[in-house]
Amino acid sequence: MATPYSIRISSQKGGVGKTTFAVNFSVALRELGYKVILIDSDFVNPAVSTYLGLDPHDIWLVDSIHGRKSVNESVVHTANGIDVVPGKLSVNVPRLSNRDLDAWLEKLKRTDYDFIVTDTQPGIAYADVLKFYNEALIIVTPDNPSCINAIRMVNRYDKAHLKNSVVVNMARHRPYELSKDDIEDAVSTRVLGVIPEDELVPLSIYEQRAAVELKRNGRFSSAVRRIANHYAVTVGGRGRGIGIQAGDGRGGKINALMRILHLR
Numbered sequence: 691m692a693t694p695y696s697i698r699i700s701s702q703k704g705g706v707g708k709t710t711f712a713v714n715f716s717v718a719l720r721e722l723g724y725k726v727i728l729i730d731s732d733f734v735n736p737a738v739s740t741y742l743g744l745d746p747h748d749i750w751l752v753d754s755i756h757g758r759k760s761v762n763e764s765v766v767h768t769a770n771g772i773d774v775v776p777g778k779l780s781v782n783v784p785r786l787s788n789r790d791l792d793a794w795l796e797k798l799k800r801t802d803y804d805f806i807v808t809d810t811q812p813g814i815a816y817a818d819v820l821k822f823y824n825e826a827l828i829i830v831t832p833d834n835p836s837c838i839n840a841i842r843m844v845n846r847y848d849k850a851h852l853k854n855s856v857v858v859n860m861a862r863h864r865p866y867e868l869s870k871d872d873i874e875d876a877v878s879t880r881v882l883g884v885i886p887e888d889e890l891v892p893l894s895i896y897e898q899r900a901a902v903e904l905k906r907n908g909r910f911s912s913a914v915r916r917i918a919n920h921y922a923v924t925v926g927g928r929g930r931g932i933g934i935q936a937g938d939g940r941g942g943k944i945n946a947l948m949r950i951l952h953l954r
């Protein structure tokens with residue numbers, strides 16, 4: 691691919707599965723043959739290193755942004771073939787100038803990666819940074835608190851003219867859960883995929899390996915691979931052509947709730 695395609699993995703609400711998705715999606719893209727870099731830009735609770743069992747790394751994202759190290763020097767090459775610019779737990783959340791951050795992101799855009807996947811902390815702190823991304827994925831769980839929060843995020847992305855879609859994570863397909871149609875209807879953006887809750891995920895974190903590698907064709911892995919394949923088809927010019935069907939936007943359970951909350 692000529693220039694890297696940059697995807698922001700985000701959520702308004704914490705703990706919905708951003709890091710889990712970012713790690714597994716990156717590995718699934720890599721397995722489709724792409725060159726992938728995963729950036730841990732969660733300055734509050736960076737977790738990519740822990741999820742993948744990377745050695746404590748002296749150099750991290752902030753060193754690179756501050757120009758103390760080049761992008762290349764900041765990269766950890768992992769056993770599963772993806773490159774990672776790790777975060778680091780620190781007592782104080784680092785202060786970054788927006789100018790330094792912009793300059794760094796521009797540098798990253800000039801690398802030869804096919805995909806830049808960025809794991810983030812909940813919310814959007816600095817609106818201008820959005821211009822760097824080609825697309826944002828919003829991870830939600832199929833419940834009202836998560837989806838109502840996501841509406842704000844869709845609004846901010848829309849204002850910034852940033853293409854956005856939703857990925858539903860930890861679905862258990864219970865009657866009390868919001869359906870894909872309910873969610874599409876509520877957040878007014880398409881649902882790109884629905885990923886089930888799966889014991890494989892905590893097991894993979896324990897094993898410090900990507901879940902998609904541990905069990906290639908399980909329910910979780912197949913759902914993540916389907917989303918990766920969508921990018922292969924739509925952006926990367928590869929893939930086996932498994933299309934992703936967006937919902938038809940019907941539904942209504944949550945719509946009524948929106949009206950009650952005056953969000954619509």
Ligand SMILES: Nc1ncnc2c1ncn2[C@@H]1O[C@H](COP(=O)(O)OP(=O)(O)OP(=O)(O)O)[C@@H](O)[C@H]1O
Nearest residue numbers: 704705706707708709710735860886887888891892
């Ligand atoms: N599909 C899934 N099935 C089972 N457990 C999951 C799934 N996705 C995530 N989890 C679990 O949910 C928890 C939160 O996941 P994760 O750390 O990826 O969320 P996050 O959105 O990155 O959190 P934060 O906002 O703190 O960065 C973890 O314990 C993880 O094991």
Ligand SMILES: [Mg+2]
Nearest residue numbers: 708709732737
């Ligand atoms: Mg996280």
